[in-house]
Amino acid sequence: MTEARGSAGLNGTAYAPGTPCWVSLMVHGMAATQQFYGDLFGWRFQPGPQQLGAYVRAQLDGQEVAGIGQLPPDRHLPVAWTPYLASDDVDLTAQTVRHCGGTVGVGPLVADEAGRLAIASDPSGAVFGIWQAAAHLGASITGVPGTLAWNELITRDSAGVARFYERVFGYQEEPVVSADFDYLTLHAAGRPVAGIHGVGAALPRDRGAHWMTYFEVADVDTAVTHVDDLGGHVLKPAHDSPHGRVATVADPEGAVFSVVRTSR
Known part of the structure; x- marks a missing residue:
């Protein structure tokens, strides 16, 4: 990330x-x-x-x-x-x-x-x-609370599907060198833009492979409490990661996303 x-x-x-x-x-x-x-x-x-x-x-x-x-x-x-x-x-x-x-x-x-x-x-x-x-370029602000922070593909293994995205979009990849962590970062125009996380048998059967959206927040723990108060659900409680504090939640209709306070 x-x-x-x-x-x-x-x-x-x-x-x-x-x-x-x-x-x-x-x-x-x-x-x-x-x-x-x-x-x-x-x-x-x-x-x-x-x-x-x-x-x-x-x-x-x-x-x-x-x-x-x-x-x-x-x-x-x-x-x-x-x-x-x-x-x-x-x-x-x-x-x-x-x-x-x-x-x-x-x-x-x-x-x-x-x-x-x-x-x-x-x-x-x-x-x-x-x-x-054309007239709409896309998101006009990022990097502040309430905006898109990162996109990550959750899939069974990264290698096969990475080749698809490289051929379609011309990405360069940077794998994480680890015996027990299957992750690579996709680069476009020389910058990291997305990740692919291979989770093997931990891939949710009810969702299959899917893209995870991360939204920046000022305080992850406060955001998680707010999600619960608003009728959403906490799927993975707030925890510290190498990239900042993060949690995975769902809105009242079941749309899953993550909230993160990225390390800077």
Whole structure:
């Protein structure tokens, strides 16, 4: 894990291809979800593109940080945070995903004047988005409480799926040299942008491979208590890690994410 600010294309510049540039959540209860995250992170909301149904962009001090959309009432899909990886050409990236053994489930399609998107899954089944920016570059602030801190793929083993992401997005990888810890960091444009954590048989059977979103908070223990008070659930209590204090939680609809106070 590393501080997101160093890898972000902020200050009005485009994100480098392969960089997680946005994170979005599709839910059944829009109003309740906005209330939860608004209370937890201090987010406020403004309407966004409506191609896939009702959609809002979360803002922190007027800066866009994440998206929340409405699932169709007849679609019983898992509720999960989804990272969007930047692309200069979403159509070409989608073709490459298919060629490398992944699946494209949505798009590519136009999201108003904001840009073009597709939603795909890697060969292990982990879902991610692809974003080709136009008016909307992605998150306009990171590295402060209430913003995206890191994205990490949780999968059975890192080696096989890493080759997929390297071929699709041109990442360079930096493995952690350890006999009992399967982890590697993905680099884009010379910067660390995401991680892949192989957990073997500890991979949750009810979720399978998935991307984990980390949000920065000022105090992890306080945030965990707040999650519980707001109707969420604590899945992995607050603990110290080499990268800072962290906990894994779920919102009232079951979307899993982590809160972290990164070491600086």
